[in-house]
Amino acid sequence: MKYALIAEYAGLFAIALMCRVLGVSRSGFYRWLDRDESDRKKRRNKMESLIKDTYEEFEAAYGAPRITKELNELGYPCSLNYVAQIMAEQGIKARNGKGFKYSKNSLTVLNVSDNLLWRDFSASKPNEKWTTDITYIWVKDKWLYLATVMDLFSRRIVGWSLDETMTEALVKDAIQMAFSRRKATPGLIVHSDRGTQYRAQGYVDYLRSNGCRLSMSRKGNCWDNAPMESFFSRLKVELVYAKNYSSIEEAKSGIFAYIEIFYNRKRRHSANDDMSPIAFEEKAAMAA
Template structure:
């Protein structure tokens, strides 16, 4: 579809130029961007991710009945048949006997890296340890997905990306922003959870090409990435819930102002002796 093609290359070419070349209107393209996603389709996408993550968290042992119970405990009730259907479509099944074989395309625990941090979130200098994660943000009638990269030295947000889909491109854009504005050296550790996006081959190759050491949390252990969990909690309490954004543009502008102006440059952080991330980095640079 022409609109989808334009959306894929907005970082490389002007929208006006692409619309002219493809002979479509700019207004039509922007209307397409704002097209509503049905509640049923959105829930399906979310449940697919939840089922995949839960399946992996329990080391491929659980089948549809147990996965359905785990999801209900997490606040996402669904029928066993619903889970079984998604598992069938994704080509995953429980490991339950010596005759079991993983399908060629099943979600085995591929591309999992060791936990290099082991909850040591301290850093001696900028660009030594980064951590990254994705959170969900509800805007009117759809979910937005925010990927963030944090430098653990100062807790500064050095990269972020907001989109309507939770894909490998989302996290790569956030990482690309961080790498473009920071001077990194080989050996930088980037820590994340074991989400499917962070284990995608394209993302792994991208980090390795930039000589980055990859670290991942243990299965289902959110505290292995506690600084990011803390940031997302602050973001939602201080911005998302009070503002209750109604459009994507409003949310994007608000998140930009919160991260780049308030959080990075004004908000005092206990891990920084009570100063903002930018002020903490500037003081460290002067003392060096």
């Protein structure tokens, strides 16, 4: 289960960090990752993951020679030419002077935005600050992925999307639902982590075309998106773990009911003076 969790969040946090936090080895994770592939393909995939992870861990400072040395010391025999070939194919290049430019495939810096919230999760009105994230839900024998968008004014979930793959389309569907429901004005802050889905060019362009200001958590810092982490924790304790869904359709129906009927309309929230998100918004509108 720990390895599956690391694989789920591989695009969001550094694998080395997650392995340390969960108390497992990187070598063990990569052995688990390639367990069902052909020998040649799984070696290639494993080395690509190792190289990308090492490149991220050392913040683009290491080129092929140092990455090769690092991997050999970790117990993954590889040649300089082999590592250099993979790096060239992936567009990975070390930062080595003023002439350095990240390619369009750079892993850690493409479309990374500043943290505009800095853990200030208060908002004076609706559609001032939104936050979004992805969580995983185990259903029988596969993962189901849930992307949500929260308005920090009331902690209301204003957009969400479910899918069996964790892609750009997943997060874009959630944000599109939010825009279809809310009259957002230019200047709206939309905060997320640095996951590849949230750095995808199509997603970034969509937000900017709607006048949004993008904000991102610091690398590997889940507390920079604490309200969403808190929501996911409640969802899993109050619904997912209790129900132990056996089918995708059953899970989808349950999550719909939890978000739209229970959480938004009924569940009292301490940040809302113990009112539900919708009741809090209605009271604010009457007072305006």
